[in-house]
Amino acid sequence: MEFVNSIINWIYYGIVGFTAIIMIYNLIKEKSWEKEVLYILVIIPFLLRLFGLK
Amino acid sequence: MDMFSFTEIVLGIMVLVYIVSKVFRVSTELSMFFSAVAGSLAGGFGLQPRYFAEGAITYLDINLIFITATFFMNILKESGGVAFAVREILSRFHNHRILILVLMTIILLVPGALTGAGSVTVLIAGGMVSVVLNHMGITKLKTAAIIFIVAGLSAAAPPVSLWAMMTAAGVNMPYIGFFLPLLIPCVLGALITMFLLGWKGEKSNIEEAFEELPIPPERMSWILIALPFLVFFGLIAMGRFLPYSSPIVGLPLMFLIAGATSYFVSPTKIKILQVSRDTIKQLLPLIGTLTAVGILVEIMTLTGVRGLLAVTTVTLPVSVVFGILFFVLPLSEAVLMWGAAPVIGVPLVLLFNTIGLNPIIALAGMSMIWPLGDALPPTALIGRLTVDVVGVDESYSAFLRTCILPSIIIMVMGTLMVIFSSQLDFLTAF
């Protein structure tokens, strides 16, 4: 069970990483300054978790 | 300077920056962020990245639920599942007005109840339900009002009710026992709204309605629609009934597995990357809001503004609190969106708890009223979205006027739940 739980834990890091990539992709395509700022704000928590910082 | 004057000044500056941002037509999410920046500076804390980042990550898990649930709903829509369900219901029951209205209410309630976001209901089911309701002879204005209010109630409905979850987390109260207190009034309120606004109307030709609805793939069936839901509820049941012999899956992964099921059984090919990108694009205002709310709440807590609001609220006479609940809650929602829950909800629940009311029922009652604020400026995010999706030709204020009657009924229901929460505590059994 601990093994399965640790795999799930890795999947969650995968979800966070994948979401961050999609967000960065959308940020690059974005043209409105407001949405750019917003993307930066929402990406921050995803990267902090992905890098194991918070 | 004493603490009261100091925090009042900080609060004043935060409000001022928020108003100025709105005057310059900055989005609510960024206005909240700028307000937080101003608060941190005014409070003498400078701009410490630690607090901004910690605030931003506060609702990471809720954002993940949002993203994965909406992803699931989008895949279901792309696979033609939603169109199939709406067409089937229309063709089988178009002569039974009551049944159609009830079924449309259910279709509107499901996406928001699962995701916790009314906008998901509007985006996933709003367009198609509006075609059906128009076919039933209901004006676009009334259709928009129905979809907006039911979408709001769907967001408050269980299992995921963000206002209740965020407030409960703020007072260290388990998010347990909310199922019936949220479900019963939300379903009741939704049905009342649907029948109140949708009862009258001359039915049009069914063929016209069919022409407007998207055509689902041929091999789509009820079983294919039900399968991902069965998987989702199967995973919930596994966690609940075999908690010690099953792994901890968590809601985001459950939604993802349900989405994957929907993807694999879909008769049409779904572009998964495109759906992912669209999901994020669609959700940006919402996850942006939650992130900005997190930052705002963190800075309000740091500077003491949150404490000021809390202590002001809890020291008001109880009768005054009961009397102003119906307009303070939607107003706070209009300004702070979900931020209203940790900022206004937490002190109110503490107060209700202290005076011996049942905090679960009271919070459920409040959760019904909050979403009504989503139609009000300055945000009006979901209200405007609904008007767009339905294609209302009249003015926005005409839409607001149409919402008044059902809104009053819901406000009364919510307020009564708060006042009589102790008597209703039997609802918390499940």
Next chain:
Amino acid sequence: MRDKFIVIRKTIFILLGMLVIIFAGKSFYDHRNFNEPVVTNEGVTEVKKLGDYFTGISGTINDCNIYVFEGEEEGSNMLVIGGTHPEEPAGRLAAYLFAENGKMKAGKLFLAITANRSASTGTKLGGAYPPDFSIKTSFGERKFRMGDRWSNPLDQWPDPEVYIHYPSGQNLAYVDTRNLNRTWPGRENGTLTEQTCYAFMELIKKEKIDVFIDLHEAELQYPVISTIVAHENGEELATFVSMMLTDMEGFRMGVEFSPKNLHGLSHREVGDYSDAVSLLFEAPEPFLDATRGTTSREQLLTGKDEFVVMAGKHGLLFEQIDENGWPIAKRVGRHTSAILMTMEIWSEDYPDRPLICEGVPRYEEVIENGVGYYLNDPKSALKNRIVLE
């Protein structure tokens, strides 16, 4: 031209975002990896690891130190844990005063300063907690980690849809799956937090612990405050301790009995699943109140808060507060005195197997001299007396 402008703008925004991640990330990293030195007193005869009692926890972040104080004479065995909730610093500091000053004359004391290490490596989301706080001493300041109520999600993620307590089956809030005081008696193959409790239960059984004490603090708006919460097996002991503290040491300490249907809490489960008498001590911490004003290190340590005082004037609190607040020395002193008094009453009840501790300051002494007075200087200490928390 316009495209170029957008690229420049975007680059600036991205750089700003990266700066936030770098600086905030460094602050989070430093907090998580900051090691506090403990200058153990000669009374600490051995420093074990929690993993010595259950290998499942060995090498994890929650493999905390267990300080063993072997008495000169035979007696009973006691386990005291601080840091169940590392956002309640008085419990950890009281444990420090034992580790740096205490000596057992009779009986054996087992002590954990940070029962949930994982929870001590992060601060509460949305809480704006300072990452650390410092206590003034004659040789400078000693710095301590401020922590959270829940284990760090970096160590236990994701949370379940609903947390179902083992073995009672009671439904609890999903975040409480990371709350060390909701996961007793623990589960061998459960989550990190459940395994931590399981390891402590193994310690309690293997070391034949007679008395178990869990140190806490609470917000003033919470009804269970300034009290001993006792399992029914410790009702008499707790009642006498409460009476004696009120009579002899001049502070009010109530007694509450552990509700039978509230599961996962140490005062209930340790009593139910072991032979140990189970007690939980609560001291007041205005820092935890939702009505608190500015969140700062100063508020954390002085407990002074005009807003909380205002809430008190409206009868919304379960403990008194005035402009003098609740200084950390007062809160730590309550804990040290309550532990010492428990040993004394226990020894009166069981004179053939007493618990006698020397060197630890009591309530009045801690208030008079301050907590820092009783902390040792890591720089002038012998290397082999220093342990990292």
